[in-house]
Amino acid sequence: MTQRLALLAAALWWGSLTAVGFVVVPLLFKFLPAAAMAGNMAARLFTAQTWVSVACGVVLLLLHKNKASAPDGRARTALFLIVFGLLMALLIEFGAAPHIRARDNLALWHGLGTAMFALQWLCAAAVLWRAPADWGAKP
Template sequence: MLSRVRFLVATLWAGSLWTVGFVVAPTLFATLSDRMLAGTIAGSLFRVEAWLSIACALILLALLQWGAAGLEAKRRRLLGALVLAMLVCTLVSYVGITPLMAELRAQAPSGVMDEAMRSRFGMLHGVSTLIFAVQSLLAGMLIWKQQ
């Protein structure tokens, strides 16, 4: 029973990552003519996604610690490592990179950044995107290795 709950939580987590990152956010930028508005909405969605990721990680870690008696130790360690790696991705991005990007946006309230700010924002966005891609791949591995 708890293995099914673990699978359900992992699937919810992976599905939410993939939906927000690869469907909703790109659709916002493709549909809205105001890139600032699209970025603001996407930022809000990624903030919700970060909190959902933290909750899913904590639930999965608890299930792996106390509800995985029938799971072989090697698989349990692997699943735990995947969950922790995904949690680290979330924390690095949400606590480390997102505030820096928000600070740059706040320094340009009209949406106009000078070349140096735009370059720094682009670099931070690129790093954040890379971390998100890694987390998304880890999510696929987490689902795959559940069985």
């Protein structure tokens, strides 16, 4: 049960980041009549995505806590990836996004937000890739 829940949380985290960041938001900018409309909708989607990321990350952290009594190097790596990915999600939402919405030095904050989103995506991908081994059945 723990293995399936961890795999589901990791898949939802990575899949939702992929869908929103690499499919839905680019389509908004392509098909909505004004960039401002697309930007406003993208901001709402990224906020929703942040809370999906937080929920998935918390589930993974709780499962990680219950799984590892004495964390080895592999468990520490998994913990680092989860925490760092969550940190990126929260920094985007509470650090970069307010500046982007205010159009305060837009190029800088949009670039930082994009970089943090990419780092979060990589963390989620690594957690998903490693999930079968990290939460698999014990020998």
